[in-house]
Amino acid sequence: MKGVLDKGGVLLTLLFAIILFLFGGPSYLALMFIFFLMAIIVTRYEYEIKREAGLYEHERGWENVLSNGIVPSALAVLSPVLGPIPFIASLAAVTADKFGSEIGVLEPEDPISLLNLKSVKPGTSGAVSRIGTIGSFAGASAIGLCAIFIFGINPTQALLVGLAGLAGSVVDSLFGVLEEKGLGTKGTTNFICSLAGAAVGYYLIA
Secondary structure (H helix, E strand, C coil), rough: CCEEHHHHHHHHHHHHHHHHHHEEEEEEEEHHHHHHHHHHHHCCCCCCHHCCCCCCCCCCCCHHHHHHHHHHHHHHHHHHHHHHHHHHHHHHHHHHHHHHHHHHCCCCCCCCCCCCCCCCCCCCCEECCCHHHHHHHHHHHHHHHHHHHCCCCCHHHHHHHHHHHHHHHHHHHHHHHEEEECCCCCHHHHHHHCCCCCCCHHHEEE
């Protein structure tokens, strides 16, 4: 994990991994590992372009790990009551957010702010783009597809997981508008994103 997370991020990731394994089991840990792997790949995709634009985030800290991992880890603990769907959908949401952010900045045209529907510079919180939205759904759907093999959900459920993940990323963008106004941080929007994805997934599927 060197070069991906700082020391605090590594330690917190290991703690979450232990929680997932103890309370959820190997399947929960495996899906989280897939998310982590996909996040690394999409972050490094076209990193030269992102770096030149000042949008390449090379190493993440414990705050980022906490905001993305606290809800899935809590849902793993609650899985005997809630089942696996909220966990899967929460991971789909954070994956959708990650893909949307990393792929969306590669859009040739500037993204549109949800605050005033005007063009803003790439990387602005609360903004969406065509490519970013497609990327969000693709990332969330990838989690749904993996869950077919890991958790045994059916294809219809996997599609709904993709939609739940996309919904979570939309909620993230909406709260990103508040972030741009100084209300909240990227960490709080990530937390809300994962919570929204879990809630939508539970409503649609469970």
